[in-house]
Amino acid sequence: VQIVETGGGLVEPGGSLRLSCAASGFTFNMYRMTSHRQAPGKGRELVAGITSLGVSINYADSVKGRFTISRDNAKNTVYLQMNSLKPEDTAVYYCNVRYYNDDYWGQGTQVTVSS
Numbered sequence: 248v249q250i251v252e253t254g255g256g257l258v259e260p261g262g263s264l265r266l267s268c269a270a271s272g273f274t275f276n277m278y279r280m281t282s283h284r285q286a287p288g289k290g291r292e293l294v295a296g297i298t299s300l301g302v303s304i305n306y307a308d309s310v311k312g313r314f315t316i317s318r319d320n321a322k323n324t325v326y327l328q329m330n331s332l333k334p335e336d337t338a339v340y341y342c343n344v345r346y347y348n349d350d351y352w353g354q355g356t357q358v359t360v361s362s
Contacts, residue, residue, distance in 0.1 A: 248272040248351040250342050255356030258332055266327040268342035268353060276320040278346060282327045284338035295327065332360045
């Protein structure tokens with residue numbers, strides 16, 4: 248199983264970024280994917296989750312209405328569209344899949360929201 252996150256960067260408050268998570272090594276369209284983040288000095292928190300066919304989606308209260316998770320099963324990729332970014336969104340963002348009761352994580356991508 249391999250997950251590679253891309254799309255992070257430095258953005259001003261109010262700006263937008265789109266993160267991508269490319270996955271391989273498992274049957275992508277059969278597994279729920281989740282996006283998490285870890286800010287400096289804090290624990291890792293769930294940001295959003297999307298079921299295998301995209302039917303059910305959930306978000307952390309802190310990002311509802313601003314972030315949108317989606318997936319393209321033909322491309323084995325999950326996307327996290329982040330709008331109206333705030334300084335408190337600054338963190339390393341990770342994608343996760345739970346595959347046969349083991350958690351697999353990507354290397355993470357840094358998102359910094361600052362003026």
